[in-house]
Structure formats: C-alpha cells, structure tokens
Amino acid sequence: MPTAKQTFLYGLFFSCIAVLFWGMLPIALKLSGGFADAITLTWLRFLVAGVILALWQWLRGKLGEFRALKRKDWLRLCAAASFLIVNYTTFVWSLGYLLPGSAQLSFQVAPLFLALGGVFFLKEKIHWKQWLCFAMIGLGMLIFFHPVFGQTNKSTIWVGFAIVQVSAVCWSMYALLQKSLFKYLGPSNIFLAIYGYAAVVMLPFTTPSLLLTMSSQDTWIAAFCCLNTLIAYGAFAQAMRYWQTVQVSASVALSPVTAFILTELCVANNWWPDSISSSHADTLSLFGMFIVIASAIGVQLISARIQRQAQQPLAAASKQ
Numbered sequence: 662m663p664t665a666k667q668t669f670l671y672g673l674f675f676s677c678i679a680v681l682f683w684g685m686l687p688i689a690l691k692l693s694g695g696f697a698d699a700i701t702l703t704w705l706r707f708l709v710a711g712v713i714l715a716l717w718q719w720l721r722g723k724l725g726e727f728r729a730l731k732r733k734d735w736l737r738l739c740a741a742a743s744f745l746i747v748n749y750t751t752f753v754w755s756l757g758y759l760l761p762g763s764a765q766l767s768f769q770v771a772p773l774f775l776a777l778g779g780v781f782f783l784k785e786k787i788h789w790k791q792w793l794c795f796a797m798i799g800l801g802m803l804i805f806f807h808p809v810f811g812q813t814n815k816s817t818i819w820v821g822f823a824i825v826q827v828s829a830v831c832w833s834m835y836a837l838l839q840k841s842l843f844k845y846l847g848p849s850n851i852f853l854a855i856y857g858y859a860a861v862v863m864l865p866f867t868t869p870s871l872l873l874t875m876s877s878q879d880t881w882i883a884a885f886c887c888l889n890t891l892i893a894y895g896a897f898a899q900a901m902r903y904w905q906t907v908q909v910s911a912s913v914a915l916s917p918v919t920a921f922i923l924t925e926l927c928v929a930n931n932w933w934p935d936s937i938s939s940s941h942a943d944t945l946s947l948f949g950m951f952i953v954i955a956s957a958i959g960v961q962l963i964s965a966r967i968q969r970q971a972q973q974p975l976a977a978a979s980k981q
Contacts, residue, residue: 672904678896684919687761699753709887711856741838742855751828758821762921767825774833797956804949
C-alpha cells in the first residue's frame with residue numbers, strides 16, 4: 662500500500678508523462694504532413710495501436726467481454742469509432758493551418774461541447790459558474806488570436822480554428838458514447854474495438870504506398886505518432902489510479918503550454934525549420950492563453966465540487 666507521499670509522486674509522474682506526450686503529439690503530426698496525408702497517418706496510428714492492444718488484452722484474458730454485447734451496443738461502438746476517426750483526422754488536417762500550440766489551445770473548447778452534449782442527451786445541468794468558465798475560455802481565445810485580426814492571411818488561420826472545432830465536437834460525441842458503454846466494456850476493450858473498426862473502415866481511403874517511401878527520420882516520426890496514443894492514454898489511466906479525476910484533468914489542461922514550449926524549443930535549436938515556426942506570441946496573446954488554461958482548470962474544479970455536494974446527501978442517507 663503506497664504512502665500518501667508516494668501516491669502523490671506516482672500521480673505527478675504519470676500526469677507529467679501524459680502532458681508531455683500530448684504536448685509533443687501535434688508537433689509530430691505537423692511533421693508527418695511532409696510524407697503522409699491525414700487519413701493514411703490516422704489509419705496507421707489506429708492499426709498499430711489496435712494490434713498492440715489486441716495482443717495485450719488477449720494475454721490478460723479480457724477479450725471475453727465482447728460476448729455480452731448486444732446489437733445496439735455494437736452500433737454505439739461503431740458510432741463512437743466514427744466520431745473518433747473524424748476527431749483524429751481533422752486535428753491532423755488543422756495543423757496545415759495552425760501551429761501545434763495554437764491547435765492544442767483551440768481544442769480546449771471540447772469541455773464546453775461535452776457539457777452541452779450532457780445537457781441535450783443525458784439531461785445533465787450546467788452550473789452558472791461553469792457557464793462563466795466557458796465564457797472566459799471564449800474570451801481567452803479571442804485575446805490569444807488577436808494578432809490574427811490584423812494579418813492578411815487571417816482567413817487561413819480561421820479555417821484551421823474551425824477545423825479544430827469540428828474535431829472537438831466529434832471528440833465530445835465520442836466521449837458521450839464511450840460513457841454509455843462503460844457498463845458493458847472496460848476502457849481498453851472500447852479502444853480495441855474502435856481501433857479495429859477504424860483500421861478496416863479507413864483502409865479504402867488510405868494510400869499505404871506513401872509509407873513505403875518514408876526516410877528513416879519519417880519512419881521514426883510515424884512510429885512516435887503511433888506509440889504516442891498508447892503511452893499518453895496509458896499514463897493518463899495510471900495517473901487516475903493515484904490522483905482524483907479533477908487533479909488529472911487540471912494537469913492535462915496544461916498540454917497547450919507544453920506544446921508552445923516544445924515548439925519554441927524546436928525553433929531555438931533550428932529543428933525542422935521548414936515545418937516548425939515560432940508563434941511570435943506577444944504578451945497579450947500569452948495572457949489570453951493563461952485565461953483559457955485557467956478557465957479549463959476552473960471547469961474541472963467546479964465540476965468536482967458540484968459532484969461532491971451531490972453525493973453528500975446520498976452518503977448521509979446511507980449512514981442512517
């Protein structure tokens with residue numbers, strides 16, 4: 662049984678791993694644009710992750726869970742997979758218009774879409790403090806992108822921003838469908854089914870021959886993109902074992918900051934200068950980024966507090 666200090670350190674370690682790998686991912690995805698299109702790369706990521714996860718689940722004897730699924734459950738799995746396919750593909754596509762850090766930051770509206778989905782489909786309620794945080798996220802986005810208003814290529818940047826919003830909406834729909842499947846399947850088997858479905862459905866739209874012409878550097882980048890999802894989500898799952906959900910969610914909200922720092926590190930060391938460029942963010946833009954990150958963390962903290970308050974009457978009643 663780990664001590665309180667060990668529990669904190671384990672949670673911190675795995676959270677940092679998840680944030681680091683999610684911060685590196687958009688940089689690697691942007692680099693992949695030089696040797697593979699978004700659909701082919703996404704298919705490769707799903708295929709590799711599916712094969713590794715299938716082997717892992719088979720060794721653990723967890724594949725039997727699928728026998729209990731009914732037709733409607735399989736339909737939900739297919740729908741969740743379809744939304745995740747669009748989420749992955751559109752995010753890669755957006756990197757043709759946005760810098761890695763900007764794309765990560767733009768994706769922070771996903772909690773709003775997820776909350777709205779909870780309202781419409783699960784009849785959940787949104788507290789006014791949560792609405793305030795969502796409004797602050799929107800304000801922070803406008804402040805962050807304020808230099809765009811005076812640029813001649815602003816239409817290109819707004820196209821990238823719009824694509825990220827499509828990606829965020831699809832991720833939210835996937836998350837809602839995944840939540841409805843937790844009573845039948847574990848998270849690993851849900852991912853396994855999604856990866857397998859995506860690998861089959863996306864194959865006719867891919868160009869695998871592009872992967873045969875990759876250089877050694879391209880191969881390493883593609884391998885990193887494939888393994889990143891498994892490592893990041895694996896670290897995220899481990900962090901959830903040691904930290905409360907709100908702690909992990911708040912730390913993950915720092916991924917855009919990590920992406921910005923890593924992007925500037927690449928620029929400072931002149932790594933991949935043809936693909937990676939500086940954001941040249943001014944003080945006001947950085948302030949906007951701070952508002953977005955702080956508001957995203959605030960949503961998690963407020964949600965956790967509301968959940969605890971809702972559980973207190975139930976806990977008191979059970980003791981009587």
